[in-house]
Amino acid sequence: xxxxxTPRSTRTGRPRSTEADEAILEATRAALVELGWSKLTMGDxxxxxxxxxxxxxxxxxxxxxxxxxAVAVLFDELELPDLGSLQADISHVVLQFAALLERPETKTAxxxxxxxxxxxxxxxxxxxASIVERQKRLVLDGRRRAQERGELPADRDxxxxxxxxxxxxxxxxxxxxxxxLVSAEPVDAxxxxxxxxxxxxxxxxxxxxx
Amino acid sequence: xxxxxTPRSTRTGRPRSTEADEAILEATRAALVELGWSKLTMGDxxxxxxxxxxxxxxxxxxxxxxxxxAVAVLFDELELPDLGSLQADISHVVLQFAALLERPETKTAxxxxxxxxxxxxxxxxxxxASIVERQKRLVLDGRRRAQERGELPADRDxxxxxxxxxxxxxxxxxxxxxxxLVSAEPVDAxxxxxxxxxxxxxxxxxxxxx
DNA sequence: GCCTTTCGCTACGGGTCGTAGCGTAATGGC
DNA sequence: GCCATTACGCTACGACCCGTAGCGAAAGGC
Numbered sequence: 001x002x003x004x005x006t007p008r009s010t011r012t013g014r015p016r017s018t019e020a021d022e023a024i025l026e027a028t029r030a031a032l033v034e035l036g037w038s039k040l041t042m043g044d045x046x047x048x049x050x051x052x053x054x055x056x057x058x059x060x061x062x063x064x065x066x067x068x069x070a071v072a073v074l075f076d077e078l079e080l081p082d083l084g085s086l087q088a089d090i091s092h093v094v095l096q097f098a099a100l101l102e103r104p105e106t107k108t109a110x111x112x113x114x115x116x117x118x119x120x121x122x123x124x125x126x127x128x129a130s131i132v133e134r135q136k137r138l139v140l141d142g143r144r145r146a147q148e149r150g151e152l153p154a155d156r157d158x159x160x161x162x163x164x165x166x167x168x169x170x171x172x173x174x175x176x177x178x179x180x181l182v183s184a185e186p187v188d189a190x191x192x193x194x195x196x197x198x199x200x201x202x203x204x205x206x207x208x209x210x
Numbered sequence: 211x212x213x214x215x216t217p218r219s220t221r222t223g224r225p226r227s228t229e230a231d232e233a234i235l236e237a238t239r240a241a242l243v244e245l246g247w248s249k250l251t252m253g254d255x256x257x258x259x260x261x262x263x264x265x266x267x268x269x270x271x272x273x274x275x276x277x278x279x280a281v282a283v284l285f286d287e288l289e290l291p292d293l294g295s296l297q298a299d300i301s302h303v304v305l306q307f308a309a310l311l312e313r314p315e316t317k318t319a320x321x322x323x324x325x326x327x328x329x330x331x332x333x334x335x336x337x338x339a340s341i342v343e344r345q346k347r348l349v350l351d352g353r354r355r356a357q358e359r360g361e362l363p364a365d366r367d368x369x370x371x372x373x374x375x376x377x378x379x380x381x382x383x384x385x386x387x388x389x390x391l392v393s394a395e396p397v398d399a400x401x402x403x404x405x406x407x408x409x410x411x412x413x414x415x416x417x418x419x420x
Numbered sequence: 421g422c423c424t425t426t427c428g429c430t431a432c433g434g435g436t437c438g439t440a441g442c443g444t445a446a447t448g449g450c
Numbered sequence: 451g452c453c454a455t456t457a458c459g460c461t462a463c464g465a466c467c468c469g470t471a472g473c474g475a476a477a478g479g480c
Contacts, residue, residue: 011455011456012447012454012455012456013446013447014447014448014455014457015447016457017457020458037326037329041435043435051459052458052459053437053438053460054457054458058458062437062438109325110325111328114321115247115318115321115322115391116248117391117394118317118391119248128394132393152413152417153414163400163404164416166393166395167401167404167405170388170393171384174386174389174392175381175385177384178383179384181324181327181328182324182337182383183342183376183379183380184327184334190373194373194374194377198377198378198381198409200413202409202410202411203356203378203409204363206374206377221424222425222480223425223426224476224479226426226427227477230426230427253467261427261428263428263429264428264470267469267470
């Protein structure tokens with residue numbers, strides 16, 4: 001959560017309050033819901049959390065890192081139960097991800113921190129480690145299961161496998177984000193059906209749906 | 211560009227300086243390159259453009275709307291020449307879009323204004339009209355050509371056609387944005403080949419590439 | 421020439437940032 | 451139990467940016 005250069009055990013003095021940690025993150029999520037990203041201020045978060053502003057700055061260097069940590073835990077909810085087919089698995093995880101994006105705290109925060117990360121390498125790494133990786137393992141699981149079912153050909157070149165996982169991840173996550181935030185249209189069952197059909201069968205399959 | 215309630219021709223008094231308009235937009239792009247979204251200030255843009263800060267506020271209500279207009283014109287560069295096949299058309303437009311996203315002024319600005327638009331309906335409409343629509347017509351052209359070539363089935367239900375165009379747009383644009391900004395990996399020819407294969411032939415076709 | 425609008429300029433109140441300094445509170449080491 | 455060390459709440463601060471108001475001058479339409 002907060003960066004430490006020395007291990008926790010070898011330190012002396014008064015320890016950091018874990019209650020304050022959680023209160024700050026919770027206050028940050030509440031402030032995101034009420035105010036959105038741009039109107040959220042460090043002073044307001046501190047007041048909501050019942051701590052001093054200096055306590056925030058001892059833990060997080062700026063608003064970006066604080067918000068990443070506050071939102072990251074929400075991605076722990078994502079899971080991928082085995083629903084018996086590749087298309088069903090895709091639909092399920094897409095709907096889960098869309099529901100997460102619909103929450104006001106993630107909706108306003110995710111794009112903002114990604115935008116900031118284009119000019120802030122440490123922030124980019126923080127996002128990758130605490131958010132992107134949590135989503136990516138779902139792709140790995142889904143592909144592996146589909147191959148075990150025989151829905152996809154078995155692996156040949158490991159490098160190609162990695163590249164394909166990356167591709168699927170960017171396509172699925174990117175499509176959902178773009179639909180929800182840029183097009184601002186609902187990610188409903190009908191849309192998810194078209195998306196999973198496209199992924200499994202290609203454009204011809206989707207156009208033929210009509 | 212700037213909202214007017216009354217038509218331009220029926221107005222009296224000193225007209226707005228079009229030189230100032232262009233100088234401000236150009237200064238905004240330059241400031242985006244140097245400073246990025248979060249450190250760009252209205253006062254700095256005014257100084258760069260050689261105009262007074264009040265002149266900016268007569269034209270744009272806030273930073274968001276200014277930046278949308280400053281970046282929107284860059285999307286005019288996108289075009290879709292007929293390259294003879296659906297896959298080639300897709301690859302070409304994806305590479306164009308990726309090159310646009312690589313420019314520092316768009317990279318830092320696009321995600322930021324989309325993030326703001328989640329809590330600002332007028333801004334969302336402005337983005338839709340001046341950026342999203344310019345990209346979307348490329349999808350319409352590409353699908354129409356593919357159908358004329360016989361690469362895709364002919365239309366049946368017009369509603370399905372619209373839905374499919376929307377889907378393709380979100381998938382392609384979303385995938386490129388996610389790859390470039392979230393995964394922060396290059397959108398190179400190899401990746402584009404995998405993406406277009408996925409779109410045309412589905413997951414089976416991509417995995418079989420290896 | 422008169423009216424209208426924009427222009428550059430200056431100044432301002434209000435808000436946020438991030439830090440410094442202080443006295444106090446809570447640990448671990450001895 | 452005492453001490454060194456660290457975290458805490460609080461206050462205050464300079465720096466910065468915001469968005470607006472008011473002014474006289476400039477540039478058009480009629």
